[in-house]
Amino acid sequence: MASITERFTAALEKSEQLDAPAYAVANVLSTTLEVTGTASQPIQNALHGTWLGHPLHPVLATIPIGTWSMALALDGYDTLGLAQQRATGQAADLALTVGAAGAVAAAAAGAADWRQVHGRDRRTGLVHAVLNSAALGLTVGSLVMRRRGRRNMGRALSAAGWLALAAGSYLGGHLVYRRRIGVDQADRSPEPRSFQPVLALAALEEDRPRRVEIWDEAARAMIGVVLVRHRGRVHAMGSRCAHMGGPLDEGWVQGGGLVCPWHGSRYCLSTGRVLDGPATASQPRYDVRINDGQVEVRRVPEPGDEALTPEDIEAAAADAGVAEVAAAGARKADEVLFEHHQLLRRLFETIEAMDPHDPERRDMMRLLAAELEIHEHVEDTIFYPAVRPVSEDVPVAHAEHQQLADMLAVALRLGPSTPAFEEQLRALHQAVDHHASSEEQSMFREAQRLGETRLRQLGAEIEAMLEHERASRARSAFRALKIRLLEGL
Numbered sequence: 001m002a003s004i005t006e007r008f009t010a011a012l013e014k015s016e017q018l019d020a021p022a023y024a025v026a027n028v029l030s031t032t033l034e035v036t037g038t039a040s041q042p043i044q045n046a047l048h049g050t051w052l053g054h055p056l057h058p059v060l061a062t063i064p065i066g067t068w069s070m071a072l073a074l075d076g077y078d079t080l081g082l083a084q085q086r087a088t089g090q091a092a093d094l095a096l097t098v099g100a101a102g103a104v105a106a107a108a109a110g111a112a113d114w115r116q117v118h119g120r121d122r123r124t125g126l127v128h129a130v131l132n133s134a135a136l137g138l139t140v141g142s143l144v145m146r147r148r149g150r151r152n153m154g155r156a157l158s159a160a161g162w163l164a165l166a167a168g169s170y171l172g173g174h175l176v177y178r179r180r181i182g183v184d185q186a187d188r189s190p191e192p193r194s195f196q197p198v199l200a201l202a203a204l205e206e207d208r209p210r211r212v213e214i215w216d217e218a219a220r221a222m223i224g225v226v227l228v229r230h231r232g233r234v235h236a237m238g239s240r241c242a243h244m245g246g247p248l249d250e251g252w253v254q255g256g257g258l259v260c261p262w263h264g265s266r267y268c269l270s271t272g273r274v275l276d277g278p279a280t281a282s283q284p285r286y287d288v289r290i291n292d293g294q295v296e297v298r299r300v301p302e303p304g305d306e307a308l309t310p311e312d313i314e315a316a317a318a319d320a321g322v323a324e325v326a327a328a329g330a331r332k333a334d335e336v337l338f339e340h341h342q343l344l345r346r347l348f349e350t351i352e353a354m355d356p357h358d359p360e361r362r363d364m365m366r367l368l369a370a371e372l373e374i375h376e377h378v379e380d381t382i383f384y385p386a387v388r389p390v391s392e393d394v395p396v397a398h399a400e401h402q403q404l405a406d407m408l409a410v411a412l413r414l415g416p417s418t419p420a421f422e423e424q425l426r427a428l429h430q431a432v433d434h435h436a437s438s439e440e441q442s443m444f445r446e447a448q449r450l451g452e453t454r455l456r457q458l459g460a461e462i463e464a465m466l467e468h469e470r471a472s473r474a475r476s477a478f479r480a481l482k483i484r485l486l487e488g489l
């Protein structure tokens with residue numbers, strides 16, 4: 001059963017009667033822009049946020065949301081007689097005025113973006129705009145009333161404006177988070193990490209974009225790349241347009257850029273940067289080289305990217321070689337952790353097999369909680385940081401640890417003899433199994449790139465920490481206290 005808000009937005013999206021007014025407004029906007037010729041392009045780029053690298057509309061929208069909420073709070077304070085009348089009232093008036101200016105700017109940026117959406121999103125966008133315009137109208141009315149000394153009326157109008165703004169913001173959120181309008185839609189796969197042949201150079205005609213595909217094993221998907229031969233050089237970028245996923249390989253070359261056939265975003269051939277909006281995010285870039293008559297491409301990492309290149313992995317292994325320590329005889333880290341996984345799995349089986357009313361069941365549960373916490377602690381502090389240079393699984397593994405800890409907390413709070421506990425225990429068991437198995441099948445394998453010496457050294461560190469965590473009275477007391485707190489004392 002859909003929620004009331006979902007039903008409301010679904011009804012809006014289906015309202016075909018909104019199409020006629022929506023197209024009328026869009027035509028007025030378009031005609032106004034078209035009569036100015038190319039002069040309007042820089043203005044449109046500025047309004048989309050092409051210069052910012054992110055859509056500008058949501059940035060501006062925070063101004064009325066913040067200031068008008070502030071004014072609402074100040075008015076409430078005033079109405080309750082809690083404030084020094086004049087100063088509070090003046091502050092509220094100022095906040096409303098600043099917010100109104102921000103709302104006008106946000107409306108301009110929003111209109112520029114809205115002109116490029118169609119179908120159900122154009123309908124929702126229209127209602128979003130109507131609600132926000134109503135909010136602006138009510139706020140301006142409120143300011144007029146306040147200036148005339150009719151403060152109560154003024155407060156009522158701005159409060160109504162705030163409600164309209166909240167409803168409008170909800171629809172704005174729907175457009176972004178559900179419908180993904182304004183969200184980067186390019187394929188940002190890190191593949192291929194080293195040069196890979198994709199096409200014979202002879203097959204590439206001047207200024208005729210050609211699509212090729214790269215296999216991304218982790219995403220289990222083909223990633224489209226567009227090749228363009230322009231003035232003797234071959235360029236490559238992601239073929240899925242960052243704006244709304246248009247096919248750049250069906251676009252054309254103009255002014256040193258590749259133009260998207262859907263809404264006309266133009267991307268610099270050599271850098272992938274946006275030259276003209278509505279797109280705001282650069283296209284994924286690829287290095288190109290010609291080898292033996294073949295075009296070869298390699299993905300250029302993005303700023304902040306954690307994608308591993310073969311060079312990173314080599315460097316990590318070389319670092320390890322330097323740290324020659326007396327780790328001979330120690331077991332490898334993955335072996336130690338695998339053994340601990342097996343211990344956790346056995347504990348689950350034992351608890352599941354116990355009679356629900358067995359008083360020892362709670363103690364076993366506490367033992368499991370302690371071992372799970374120790375396991376996560378050891379991995380978080382020793383193993384994960386060490387394998388980060390050779391495995392991309394680490395961020396997901398951290399997230400799963402968090403999820404396991406949350407699930408464990410729920411299980412501890414439930415009485416071990418209740419059906420709810422059985423269900424939670426089963427879910428936790430599956431979650432731990434999934435997590436441990438994916439470590440064993442993926443991260444532990446990738447960890448082998450660190451080399452035998454480094455893994456034995458890590459194994460020794462992990463065994464020492466496991467030993468310390470179990471033997472230390474302070475650590476055990478701390479864990480016991482935490483478990484009691486989670487059980488609800």
Ligand code: FES
Binds near residue numbers: 241242245261
């Ligand atoms: S999809 Fe809109 S410009 Fe490419």
Ligand SMILES: [Fe+2]
Binds near residue numbers: 376379435439
């Ligand atoms: Fe883990």
Ligand SMILES: [Fe+2]
Binds near residue numbers: 337341375379436439
């Ligand atoms: Fe683990």
